[in-house]
Amino acid sequence: MIKAVRGFKDLLPEEARVxxxxxxxxxxxxxxxxxxxIRLPVLERTELFARSIGEATDIVEKEMYTFVDRNGxxxxxxxxxxxxxxxxxxEHGLHTRPKPLxxxxxxxxxRHERPQKxxxxxxxxxxxxxFGAASAGMDAELVALALExxxxxxxxxxxxxVNSLGCPTCRKPYRESLQAFLxxxxxxxxxxxxxxxxxxxxxxxxxxxxxxQVEYREAPELTAFxxxxxxxxxxxxxxxxxxxxxxxxxxxxxxxGLDYYTRTIFEIKAPGLGAQxxxxxxxxxxxxxxxxxxxxxxxxxxxxxxxRWFLIARPSESPGLSPELFIAPxxxxxxxxxxxxxFRLRKKGLRVETDHEGRSLKALxxxxxxxxxxxxxxxxxxxxxxxxALLKDLSSGRQIPLPFRDLRDxxxxxxxxxxx
RNA sequence: GUGACCGUAGCUCAGCUGGUCAGAGCACCGGGCUGUGGCCCCGGGGAUCGUGGGUUCGAAUCCCACCGGUCACCCCA
Numbered sequence: 127m128i129k130a131v132r133g134f135k136d137l138l139p140e141e142a143r144v145x146x147x148x149x150x151x152x153x154x155x156x157x158x159x160x161x162x163x164i165r166l167p168v169l170e171r172t173e174l175f176a177r178s179i180g181e182a183t184d185i186v187e188k189e190m191y192t193f194v195d196r197n198g199x200x201x202x203x204x205x206x207x208x209x210x211x212x213x214x215x216x217e218h219g220l221h222t223r224p225k226p227l228x229x230x231x232x233x234x235x236x237r238h239e240r241p242q243k244x245x246x247x248x249x250x251x252x253x254x255x256x257f258g259a260a261s262a263g264m265d266a267e268l269v270a271l272a273l274e275x276x277x278x279x280x281x282x283x284x285x286x287x288v289n290s291l292g293c294p295t296c297r298k299p300y301r302e303s304l305q306a307f308l309x310x311x312x313x314x315x316x317x318x319x320x321x322x323x324x325x326x327x328x329x330x331x332x333x334x335x336x337x338x339q340v341e342y343r344e345a346p347e348l349t350a351f352x353x354x355x356x357x358x359x360x361x362x363x364x365x366x367x368x369x370x371x372x373x374x375x376x377x378x379x380x381x382x383g384l385d386y387y388t389r390t391i392f393e394i395k396a397p398g399l400g401a402q403x404x405x406x407x408x409x410x411x412x413x414x415x416x417x418x419x420x421x422x423x424x425x426x427x428x429x430x431x432x433x434r435w436f437l438i439a440r441p442s443e444s445p446g447l448s449p450e451l452f453i454a455p456x457x458x459x460x461x462x463x464x465x466x467x468x469f470r471l472r473k474k475g476l477r478v479e480t481d482h483e484g485r486s487l488k489a490l491x492x493x494x495x496x497x498x499x500x501x502x503x504x505x506x507x508x509x510x511x512x513x514x515a516l517l518k519d520l521s522s523g524r525q526i527p528l529p530f531r532d533l534r535d536x537x538x539x540x541x542x543x544x545x546x
Numbered sequence: 547g548u549g550a551c552c553g554u555a556g557c558u559c560a561g562c563u564g565g566u567c568a569g570a571g572c573a574c575c576g577g578g579c580u581g582u583g584g585c586c587c588c589g590g591g592g593a594u595c596g597u598g599g600g601u602u603c604g605a606a607u608c609c610c611a612c613c614g615g616u617c618a619c620c621c622c623a
Contacts, residue, residue, distance in 0.1 A: 127596095129614080132613095132614075132615095183621095184620080184621055184622085185621085185622085188547080188621095189621080189622090206622095206623085235623080237621090237622080237623095239547095239620085239621065239622080240547075240548090240619090240620085240621095241615090241616090242616075242617060242618070242619095243616080243617065243618090244622095244623080245621085245622075245623085249623065250623090251623060252623095253623095318620080332621095382622095384622095393622095393623095400617075400618085401617080401618060401619085401620095402621090402622070402623080404622065404623060405623070406623070407622080407623060408623095428623095429623055430623070431622085431623030432623080433623080434623060435623090454581095454582090456581065486576090486581080487581045487582055487583095488576095488577095488579075488581080488582065488583075489575085489576080489583095490582090490583085491582055491583035491584090492583055492584085493583085494583065495583040495584055496583085496584090502582085502583085504581080504582075506581065507581095508581080516582090518582075518583090520583070520584085523582095523583085523584095525582085
């Protein structure tokens with residue numbers, strides 16, 4: 127049997143319905159916040175991700191679906207959405223649009239990781255980006271937006287963690303100081319942290335090992351290195367949140383797996399999700415647009431992981447719509463009528479089901495019942511001869527005769543009977 | 547990439563000290579009710595027992611490898 131590729135999952139009707147409902151909640155709120163949807167390709171040049179996410183990140187080093195196209199260029203299935211949005215922003219000169227420019231996109235992302243709860247190789251994100259807004263107010267607005275979307279999906283019990291990564295000016299001395307600190311303790315750190323110390327020292331602070339965390343208690347904190355501008359930005363960001371009653375938890379250890387972030391970063395976690403408890407995460411990336419060749423443009427964004435959101439969602443009722451009428455034809459001639467009736471009635475906007483397989487009346491009624499059809503039109507040879515069909519109400523069990531002159535007339539009478 | 551646990555019908559599982567062991571419930575289809583659903587009763591279809599090796603007279607049952615699933619590490623949405 128050919129099975130789905132590892133980490134790639136089918137969404138069966140019941141799940142697809144919930145996903146759809148979640149997306150609808152997100153779109154609704156995003157439009158209210160003034161965002162416009164853009165749709166982007168799933169495939170980009172590998173170089174785009176290498177340059178934006180960072181060469182030395184796990185994503186780029188070992189998690190991308192990269193292949194060489196027939197014409198010899200290296201392409202990659204997008205592991206995240208921001209790079210593509212920024213690429214489109216630059217490519218289409220969107221910087222000429224009124225600022226701030228608020229965009230969102232929803233779709234699949236691909237990362238070759240070992241699947242587990244809340245982590246698939248093809249997963250979906252609601253990705254939200256704002257270009258041309260430099261101040262902390264927008265950062266706070268996005269946090270509020272993310273929380274509102276998640277809650278609209280029925281997610282409760284969320285924890286908001288924030289931190290500031292500073293800007294290149296203040297991060298550089300911090301990085302050096304941290305690196306010196308790590309090197310001094312080299313032999314007491316785990317293997318991973320020794321590696322991180324050289325490649326990406328910030329990441330060491332996020333280590334899960336108790337032994338390492340003990341060492342890091344004395345580690346220099348970025349907060350102490352923040353420049354005046356970054357310090358003020360972060361203060362204002364938190365103040366905005368507190369003013370609307372959102373309580374951010376300051377987490378100086380919070381870092382990002384993507385190198386492009388500056389200043390504000392935040393994560394929204396949900397207990398109960400297991401090890402992968404981040405449902406949404408984002409931050410500011412003021413340097414990325416220019417780094418990719420666009421005009422100097424401040425930007426902030428975040429992404430919600432659909433699958434994780436799904437796990438904590440409590441969808442309110444959205445049952446599939448049941449048929450208003452089930453036509454139960456008996457015999458070849460009746461089936462031809464049923465086909466035509468269904469065709470006409472559906473065009474009139476009625477939800478109609480019928481059967482083409484020539485099943486017994488008993489089977490047809492069973493099917494109608496299973497579909498939760500409201501009524502059944504029984505149309506057999508006898509009814510055709512007498513020009514009188516039977517319309518049965520499935521909940522009461524009552525059935526009434528429905529006399530007719532011809533097919534068109536029958537369709538009209540059914541419509542009247544059901545609509546009025 | 548590493549580790550632990552798991553892998554029998556579409557689903558949930560029983561069988562597993564090797565010898566009618568290929569079963570049950572649900573679901574599906576049909577019959578009882580020659581043209582009337584939901585309940586009940588009866589019947590039917592559907593499984594190379596994850597795959598491939600090995601041990602044995604004999605393996606779903608024991609061993610090995612691989613594949614897949616789950617969770618954790620890692621990483622992240």
